[in-house]
Amino acid sequence: xxxxxYERDMTRCSRCSYCKFVxxxxxxxxxxxxxxxxxxxxxxxxxxAGGKMITGLAxxxxxxxxxxxxxxxxxxxxxxxxxxxxxxxxxxxxxLEMMLALRAKLVEDGQLHPAHMVAIDGLxxxxxxxxxxxxxxGRWAEGLDVKDLTKEKADVLYHAGCRLSFDEELWxxxxxxxAVMKKAGVDVGIMGKDEVCCxxxxxxxxxxxxxxxxxxxxxxxxxxxGVKTVVTSCAEGYQAFKxxxxxxxxxxxxxxxxxxxxxxxxxxxxxxxxxxEVPMTxxxxxxxxxxxxxxxWIHWEGVEKKVMGQMIVHDPPKTYRRGANGVYDAPRNILQxxxxxxxxxxxxxxEYAWCCGAGGGVIDAYPDFAQWTANERLKEAEGTGAEAxxxxxxxxxxxxxxxxxxxxxxxxxxxxxxxxxxALV
Numbered sequence: 001x002x003x004x005x006y007e008r009d010m011t012r013c014s015r016c017s018y019c020k021f022v023x024x025x026x027x028x029x030x031x032x033x034x035x036x037x038x039x040x041x042x043x044x045x046x047x048x049a050g051g052k053m054i055t056g057l058a059x060x061x062x063x064x065x066x067x068x069x070x071x072x073x074x075x076x077x078x079x080x081x082x083x084x085x086x087x088x089x090x091x092x093x094x095x096l097e098m099m100l101a102l103r104a105k106l107v108e109d110g111q112l113h114p115a116h117m118v119a120i121d122g123l124x125x126x127x128x129x130x131x132x133x134x135x136x137x138g139r140w141a142e143g144l145d146v147k148d149l150t151k152e153k154a155d156v157l158y159h160a161g162c163r164l165s166f167d168e169e170l171w172x173x174x175x176x177x178x179a180v181m182k183k184a185g186v187d188v189g190i191m192g193k194d195e196v197c198c199x200x201x202x203x204x205x206x207x208x209x210x211x212x213x214x215x216x217x218x219x220x221x222x223x224x225x226g227v228k229t230v231v232t233s234c235a236e237g238y239q240a241f242k243x244x245x246x247x248x249x250x251x252x253x254x255x256x257x258x259x260x261x262x263x264x265x266x267x268x269x270x271x272x273x274x275x276x277e278v279p280m281t282x283x284x285x286x287x288x289x290x291x292x293x294x295x296x297w298i299h300w301e302g303v304e305k306k307v308m309g310q311m312i313v314h315d316p317p318k319t320y321r322r323g324a325n326g327v328y329d330a331p332r333n334i335l336q337x338x339x340x341x342x343x344x345x346x347x348x349x350x351e352y353a354w355c356c357g358a359g360g361g362v363i364d365a366y367p368d369f370a371q372w373t374a375n376e377r378l379k380e381a382e383g384t385g386a387e388a389x390x391x392x393x394x395x396x397x398x399x400x401x402x403x404x405x406x407x408x409x410x411x412x413x414x415x416x417x418x419x420x421x422x423a424l425v
Contacts, residue, residue, distance in 0.1 A: 001097070001100065001101050001104065001208070002101055002104075002105070003056055003059075003060055003098070003101045003102055003104075003105045004060065005101065006056070006094060006097060006098040006101055007057065007060060008304075009053070009093045009094050009095070009098055010053045010054075010056050010057035010060070010098060011057065012091070012093060012312075013050050013053040013054075013091075013093060013095075014091070015045075015050050015054075016050070016090060016091070017045075017048065017050060018086050018087055018089065018090040018091070019035075019036060019039075019048050019049035019050050019083035019084075019086055019087045019095060020034060020035065020036050020039050020040075020048050020050075020083070020086075021033050021034060021035055021036075021086060022034070022035045022086065022348060022352045023086060023089045023090075023352070026352060028347035029347065032346075032347035032348050032354075032380060034354075035082040035083065035085075035086055035348065035352060035354065036048060036049070036082055036083050037078055037080070037354070037355055037357060037369075037372075037373040037376070038076055038077050038078070039051075040376070041076075041369055041372055041373070042076065046073045047073055047076060047077075048083065049083035049084070049087060049095035049096075049099065050095075051073070052073065052074070052077070052095070052098070052099055052102065053095065053098065055070065055073055055074070055102075056098060056099075056101075056102045059102075059105070066106075066109070066111050071106070071111060071113065074099075074102055074103060074106055075103075075113045075116070075360075075361065075362075075365055075366075076362070076365075076366055076369060077099065077360055077362070078288070078355045078357060078358070078359040078360045078362050078373065079096070079099065079100070079103075079204045079359055079360030079361075080288040080292075080293070080355035080359050080360070081096045081288060081292050081293050081323065082288070082292070082352065082353070082354070082355065083095050083096070084096035084097075084292075084323070085292050085322060085323035085351045085352065086352070088320055088322045088323075089322075092318075092320055100203075100204070100206075103204075103205065103206030104206045104207075104208050105206075106206055107205075107206035107207055107208075113205075113361070113365045114365075115361070115364045115365035116205045116206075116361050116364060116365060118131065118364075119131065119201075119202075119205070119361065119364050120202055120205070120207055120210070123197060123202055123210065124210075127196040127197055128162040128165065128166065128196070128197050129162045129163075129197055129201050129202070130162055130163065130166045130167070132165075132166040134193065135193055136166065136193070137165045137166070137192065137193045137194075137195055138165075138190070138191075138192030138193040138194075138195070139165075140160060140164065140165055140166075140168075140171045140174050140175065141160075141174070141175070141178070141190055141192060144175060144178055144179075145182065146158075146178050146182070146188060146189060146190055147187075147188065147189030147190070148189065148190065148191075148192055149189040149190060149191055149225045149227070150191060150192065150194050152189065153189075153225070153226055154187045154188055154189030154225075154227065155186075155187040155188075155227065155228050155229065156181070156186055156187060156188040156189070156227060156228070156229045156230075156231055157188075157189060157190070157191070157222065157225060157227040157229070157230045157231070158177060158178060158181065158188050158189070158190050158231050158232070158233075159190075159191075159195060159198075159230055159231070159232040159233075159234065159237055159241075160174040160177075160190070160195065160232070160233060160234065161198070161232060161233065161234025161236065161237045161394065162197050162201075162234070163234065163394040163395055163398060164233055164234060164394045165195065167394065167398060169401070170394050170397065170398065170415075172418065173233060173394060173397075173415045173417050173418065174233060176415075176417040176418060176420075176421050177231075177233050177259050177417050178190075179421065180263065180266075180272070180417065180420055180421065180424070181231075181262070181266075183272065183424060184266045184271040184272040185271060186266075188231075189225075189227075191221065191225075194221075196214060196217060196218065196221075197214055198214055198218065198234070198236065198237040198240035198241060199211040199212075199213060199214030199215060199240060199244075200236050200237065200239060200240030200244055200289075201236055201361070203240070203244060204359065204360050204361065205360070205361045211240070211244055211245075211248060212248055212250070214240075215240075215244075215245045215248065215250040216250065218241070218252075219245075219250060219252060219253075222252065222254050223253070227254060228254060228255060229254060229255040229256075229257060229262075230252070230254055230255070230256050230257070231257050231258070231259055231262045232256075232257075232258060232259065233258075233259045233392070233394065233415075233417070234393075234394060235258065235287040235288075235289040235290040235294075235392060235393035235394075235395070235396070236289045236359075236393070236395060238256065238257075238258045238289065238290060238294060238327075239289040239290070239293050239294045241256045242256040242294065242296065243293065243294060243295070243296060243297050244297075246296070246297040246299075247297045258290060258294075258327055258330070258392065259392070259417065260290075260327060260330040260331045260334060260392050260416060261327060261330045263330075263334055263416075263420060264330040264333050264334055267333075267334065267337055272424075273424075273425060274334075274337050274338050274339065274420065274423035274424065275339065275423065275424075275425045276339065276422060276423045276424065276425060277339040277340035277423075278338050278339065278340045278341050278419055278422045278423050279340040279341075280340065280341055280342070280387050280388060280419075281341075281342045281344060281385060281386050281387050281388075282335065282341060282342070282343060282344070282386050282387065282388045282389070282390045282414070282419070283343070283344050283345060283346055283381045283384045283386040283388075283389055283390070284331055284332060284335060284343060284345070284349075284389075284390050284391070285346075285353065285356065285377065285381065285389050285390065285391040285396060285400075286326075286328060286331075286349055286350055286353035286391075287356070287391055287392060287393030287395075287396050288353070288355050288356075288359055289359070289393065290326060290327045290331075290392055290393060291323070291326040291327065291328060291350060291351060291353055292323030292324075292326050292350075292351040292353075293323075293326065294326040294327055295321045295322075295323055295324070295325040295326050296321075296325065297321070298319050298320075298321055300314075300316075300318050300319065302314055302315050302316050302318065303315050322351070323351035324350070324351050326350075326351065328349075328350045328351075331390075331392050331416055334416060334420065335390065335416065335419065337423075338419055338420070338422075338423040339423065341419065341423075344384040344385060344386050345384070346377075346380045346381055346383075346384055347380065348380065354373075354376060354377050354380065355373060355377075356373065356374050356377055356391075356393070356395070356396035356399050356400060357369065357370040357371065357372070357373025357374045357377075357399050358370055358374075358395040358396060358398065358399040359395070363395070363398075363399055370399055371399065371402060371403045371406060371407075373399075374399045374400050374402075374403040375403050375407055375409070377389075377400075378400060378403060378404065378407075378409045378411060379409075381411055382409065382410060382411050386411065387411070387412060388411060388412035388413065388414045389411050389412070389413055389414070390414045390415070390416055390419065391413075391414075391415065391416070392415065392416045394415070397413055397414075397415055400413040401413050
């Protein structure tokens, strides 16, 4: 994937500003009309997807050179894909793919963000994105009655992910996932300290080779372990395993499920019964990597041509990913299965959900921007009257928790696993 591949998209962008907003027909009110955190925060067109189209084209054609401002424009982006979905409501362009290629070009040209360099250096040395010791990766599971897949076999591999492996405040989520699966009689195991990163976060930062490296490693590990299904609580890991690996020609031969999909399946089968009442009003936050970015990859090979010198067609017809086929129903079905839980929705949901602010390396490089974005979402959640904002992504929850501590927001931050555990008999 090179920037040159998207030159046509960059020239076709009409600067309509659709990338900045939820499609007009879906507006609930002006306060929640915006969909892009970057342009909403920095208020200059260059920070919108359309502005990055201009920047990328100017850079590609040698009209501009690198500068500190250009690097901020490119890296002050959560890479959440909301602009991409809104754009495709109006035009069939690929702003997110163009921005991934733009970041890759910056990395190739040595235009790196120092905070990202630290994260990538830690990844290369310790196989995780939190600059923690690889030998400590399995500490979250100490004392649990769960199989070690480096020594024995199991049908299901549980992948905790980098954040849940090292963020001790969130260990109850990964430990809770194991407890829930064990309660349902699932034959589950973990890799412990031998688990490694998915590579997806590095890919978003522009380090494309890391995705290939970790895809090949994980596929080998899963094959050697003989597992049939990989279940993860990490939304970013889920998107990498299911979408990005397929995108680069490394589609896993095993079933990939997010923990919410797996729990929904267990509830439907009757092996997991949620019977305890949990009297609480909650709102659900759709993580970008579990929602619009988790839509299955669509491969296309063909030619693009013009009819009558102006109308662009694809032969064969090209199907675009528009964000609607991510994991949206499973988390909501689980919440609605818990006695006493009342689910109220925010204005921006599903493929038009507002990002938490942690994606694309923003939480590493621009923590103030990450918390600003999270606070916008928390205010939207508080406006529903909910007691808690519930999600299924540890990066979202980390950023929400930090923002609540900083700003004193009144709403609780919970993972869906925590509510499931309360509902178990």
